[in-house]
Amino acid sequence: MVDVTYPLFPIFAFLGFVLSLIPLPWHLQAWNSGTCYFMMWAALACLNQFINSIVWAGNSINHSPAWCEISIRIMMAASVGVPASSLCINRRLYHIANVQKINLGRSEKTRAIVIDSLICVLFPLFFVALQYVVQGHRFDIFEDIGCYPALYNTLVTYFTSCMWPIVIGLISATYCVLSLRAFTRRRLEFSQFMHSNASSLTMSRYFRLMALAMSDIILTTPLAIFTIYLNTKVSPVGPWISWADTHFDYGRIQQVPALLWRQNHVLVISMEFTRWAAPMCAIVFFAFFGFADEAKRNYTKFFWFIVRPFGLKPGASPKSPKLSASIGWVS
Known part of the structure; x- marks a missing residue:
C-alpha cells in the first residue's frame, strides 16, 4: 500500500530535528538544563523517526538489527524524556516564582x-530497562514506519510503560498550577524582582517557558490516556502468565508489511500518532523560542560570522563607507 505521508513525514521529522537544536547554544549558556534536555x-526522537521513515519506506526488511535495538530504546526513552524535561521546566519556574533570588551560585x-539530569536522563534509562519485563520479543519492523518496540499487551504493561507519561504529566500540572498561583499573588513584586536581578531569565523568557510547559501539560496527560485507549482497541489485553511465557x-x-497493518x-x-508526536513537539518548541529577541540576535551574530570571511562586516556598505561608520551594529 502507498504511504500517503511520504515524503511529508521525513521532511517534517528532519525539520523538527534541526529546529529543536537551533536555540540550544544560548540555553546552554543560560544553564537552562530542563529546556536543554x-x-x-x-x-x-525526530532524528530516530527520520532515519526509520527513510530506510523502511516501502519495505519491512531487517536491514540492521543493531540499529533497531538502538532505535526502539530511543523511542521508549523519549516517550518519558520529553515529559520529564517539561516537568523540570515547571519545577524551575515554580522555584523562581517562590524564591527571593534568581541568580544562583x-x-x-x-x-x-544534577537533579534535572537524574529526572531527564537517569529516569528514562531506568524506564527503558523496565520495559524488558513486558517485551515479548526483540522488536517489530513495520513497513513505512520502521523499528518498533514489541511490548506484550498485558495489565502489567500499563503499570510498567503506559502510566508513566500520565504520572509525569500530573506532577508537571501540579507545579504549573502552583507557579501560576504564586505569580498571580506576587505579580507586581515578581515583575520588579525580575528587573532588579541581573539574570539570563527575562520576563519574556519566563512567560515563554510557562507557555511551553502549559502546552505540554495540556497535551501530555490527555494524549497518554488516548494512547492507552488505542492500545486496548488494537489488541485485547492478555493475561500475565509468567516471565517465561512473556519471553518465549x-x-x-x-x-509486518503495510498491506497487513494498514x-x-x-x-x-x-x-x-506515535511517530508524528516527535516533530510536533519540536516545532511547537521552536514556535515559542525560535522567534524570540535573543534568537533574532543570535541569528544575526551567526549570519555575520558566516559572511565575515568574504569581507563583509556589520554595518559595512561598499558603496557608502562614510555612512557605514555611523550605522554600526549592536548585538
Whole structure:
C-alpha cells in the first residue's frame, strides 16, 4: 500500500530535528538544563523517526538489527524524556516564582543540573530497562514506519510503560498550577524582582517557558490516556502468565508489511500518532523560542560570522563607507 505521508513525514521529522537544536547554544549558556534536555530528547526522537521513515519506506526488511535495538530504546526513552524535561521546566519556574533570588551560585546551579539530569536522563534509562519485563520479543519492523518496540499487551504493561507519561504529566500540572498561583499573588513584586536581578531569565523568557510547559501539560496527560485507549482497541489485553511465557522465543523479529497493518484503522491511528508526536513537539518548541529577541540576535551574530570571511562586516556598505561608520551594529 502507498504511504500517503511520504515524503511529508521525513521532511517534517528532519525539520523538527534541526529546529529543536537551533536555540540550544544560548540555553546552554543560560544553564537552562530542563529546556536543554527538552530540545535534546525532541531532536533525538525526530532524528530516530527520520532515519526509520527513510530506510523502511516501502519495505519491512531487517536491514540492521543493531540499529533497531538502538532505535526502539530511543523511542521508549523519549516517550518519558520529553515529559520529564517539561516537568523540570515547571519545577524551575515554580522555584523562581517562590524564591527571593534568581541568580544562583555555582554550587546551587550544579545541584539543580544534577537533579534535572537524574529526572531527564537517569529516569528514562531506568524506564527503558523496565520495559524488558513486558517485551515479548526483540522488536517489530513495520513497513513505512520502521523499528518498533514489541511490548506484550498485558495489565502489567500499563503499570510498567503506559502510566508513566500520565504520572509525569500530573506532577508537571501540579507545579504549573502552583507557579501560576504564586505569580498571580506576587505579580507586581515578581515583575520588579525580575528587573532588579541581573539574570539570563527575562520576563519574556519566563512567560515563554510557562507557555511551553502549559502546552505540554495540556497535551501530555490527555494524549497518554488516548494512547492507552488505542492500545486496548488494537489488541485485547492478555493475561500475565509468567516471565517465561512473556519471553518465549524472545529472539524472533516480526516483519509486518503495510498491506497487513494498514487494514487495522485503529493501529494506523496509533502508529501515525506515535511517530508524528516527535516533530510536533519540536516545532511547537521552536514556535515559542525560535522567534524570540535573543534568537533574532543570535541569528544575526551567526549570519555575520558566516559572511565575515568574504569581507563583509556589520554595518559595512561598499558603496557608502562614510555612512557605514555611523550605522554600526549592536548585538
